[in-house]
Amino acid sequence: MALDPATFETLTPSRFIAFTFPHPSQPDSLLRVAVLDAPIQPADAPRVAAMFVPEHRESDWIFSTESGHLQLVLGSSGISRLILIGNWPINGHCSPIIYHRAINHDSNGLEVSLKPLLLALSPKSLFENGIPEIPILSYEDNVICRVVVERCVGSFAGEMLVEDVEIESGSDVGECVKREFRRRLRFKRMPNLVQTEIRLVPWAGTDSGRLGIGEVEFRPDIEVLVHPYLAPMVASISLISSCIEERNQNGFRPKALCVGVGGGALLAFLKTQLGFDVVGVEADAEVLRVARQYFGLDDTESIQLIVGDATNVMEKIAYNANGHNLGYLGVHEAENGSYLRDGNDLNNKFDIIMVDLDSSDANDGTISPPLEFVQNHALLAAKMLLCDFGILAINVIAPSRSFYEKLIDEFREVFHELYEIDVGNEENFVLVATKSPTISCISNCENSFLNRLRLVTLGAYMDSIRKI
Template sequence: MSNDPIFETLTPSQFITFTIPNSINHPCYLHTPSIRVAVLDSPVGAAADDLPKVAAMIVPDQRETDWNFCTESGHVQLLFNSPNLSRLILIGNDLPPNPEPSVYIRPPDTDTMDREKLEDELQPLVMALHPKVCFRKGLPEPLFLTYEDDVLYRVIIARFVGPFVGEFVVEDVEIEINCDSSKKLRRRLRFKRMPNLIQSQVPLIPDIGDGEFATELTLDSLRKMKHTKFHVDTTVLVQPYLTPMVSGLLLISSHLNERIQLGFTPRALCLGVGGGALLTFLNSQLGFQVVGVEADDAVLSAAKQYFGLNNEKSIKLIVGDAIDMIQTNSSQVNFDIFDAKFDVVMVDLDSSEAGNGNSAPPPEFVQKSVFQSVRLLLHDHGVLIINVVPVDEVFYMKLVEELKDAFHKVYEIDVGNQDNFVIVATLSPTFSSNDHDNGFLKRLRYVIQGGYMDSIVEL
């Protein structure tokens, strides 16, 4: 294996897995007779004058058949999580290819010195999987990454396969918040094609039956209690970018308040539904009529079954390609599908290409023709709000410039991490009124937590 020329050079997007006998037999990490090794080269080549950055990761115990670690799409996302990485090597136990485990409980932390000893034993293997160019200036220093997430306990409660998104799961999780003692319960939607991306999540509320007493409110103990039932809380938004998206309504709050006073119900078009948290919130907390467009009917079934999304008169759900649909219907005066114009179009579409990492919106959305179609769907004082996870700075700048060409003003809201932004594009000048005169703005400030409304900046 160390002499295999296939590993001597970097080949964009090359993905190879193999097994070798386990000579280490570590009690916590590598304890199967064989170990599985997966090697992925980045789709983005390193600059000619730079030494490639190569890293290895030991698969966490009990996560070997987790989609994050046993699929190529999961491997791609792990690679993109580390900036400028040219090759990622995963090393883990060789287990049968079972479905993602239904229950996961985080094992206790291992001793740091013990882990460092294991990494030392794996160094020859990792060095053998470095491309030749890495030795140009001497022996490289093997780099080991660690994987950490917030999940303490996870149980998969439903599995689906959709014709568009493929296999996905609905799962209940117990997570730790800010590495302190506080813990929260969440219901999540996760796709196999992008397993590290949480597509949707909502708070999970346990309803403890009569006669039951929970000595510790862990998800594991709650599930073991005979009469415990769970429901979701749709009155708050916990997905990090959803609150900033709703905060963008501040820019047209006076327009919305005026329409409400005239007897009109505000209307929102949501491109991308997922679990439906945004649609339900706009409807129940802010009084919008909502139309949601989702590419896969299986996702809508999961949203209605497990995330509290109701397909009622005030929430209309449509199955189809969102981009094709807005371009087709914006040119029709009668609006066969959408019925009428909207006050806001909210875009929560991610790229379907796992090779792009976690990115949004898809490249095909960033076109003049699409933005012109959106304009035709909006009222004169309407607004377009987009969840943006840019592939790179060039993509982001192109998006902003295209929006500036099509709309009156473009604004940015920083979600609070380096990768996520919310972009707001208005069709006309905004005007403001104070909270005393604006009932909609009062309501918006009441239901939205955090200071996102005060952090909107014009680009």
């Protein structure tokens, strides 16, 4: 069905239209053109921008789905309409098995040829002061090479993929550019957000001259945290390090509850590097399968997993502490048995609760935690699960300052003290809440746990914890 050009004369919040258009310099080829109007239109004059899809990434969910397009719009401040233009996937898939970033790809000729199209796709209000210039935005990330390892579908997360990537790091001025190998988990509903990322290292004996995605076998390295906000979350444990040290000296392993497992990088790190017994709560069993198969999550010892809604599970565990059974309340326990003993056992309480959840609705943008988690009853359940000196650390991505301030107000109503760690990437903060005043009964020089914590995390994060 032919498109009516008048369709694009007005801005309609959240309207998404995709169509094909003849390639101006390749007669036998088609372009895919997608137009999305921002869900919330700016109050001032409209702004329209275009973006050319990087070559060979046309089938990447970031560029080929409405949810990915929406995240690009939300990440471009003040844009009323974003026009995406890229090659049309051949037989529904045009990306090679292994993606390599194009070198010196020049789209200037295409920009000139398609300027009439961009003007035709602009609203009438943009022409009030004459013929406008449509800015061309560029998409840049640090991915040099990429291969999809598996695509699968979960009952809650929906379509997801595991991919191995080679990235550039240390590209700031004065830094030496390094190349690293990573494994990532992404969901189609939020394709621009990396759910889990771990470092990959080649198996011993690999020829160092042949290192490359698709050329050698890699294994997950679970001894380091590479996702930007995970090290700051772990650094928050320094607030109760003396209590953890005392636990260790008395022969007890500290306990952590991780709400939101993903690939399990945080759980594996807490177990292997800091000696925690860990319980993980994840809404989707397929995500846990992926974590075991591709991200090195081993739940055979000291890590136990529960499938269920985060808030419901926390409330039911708290209920269990009063003598009720989890199965009675419909929570699915891990195959290796119940991790709780009886309601009077102090081990039913956790030393730390770490929350890494994001909104499941792409229309909300990238928000963490989801609004339902910060309701009073959910926070009270978390507080009930903490031991007397316990802390809750939560990854926060706030769409606005008002959202963050409201979040802090909700936490203040339930918890004793609040602390903040700025991750330093202009996106994430770690909010830390304590059940009671933080105390230190062991000197730092005698605290082997604190020394270990400083060794395995960036000490700068421990030093930057700020009371709010």
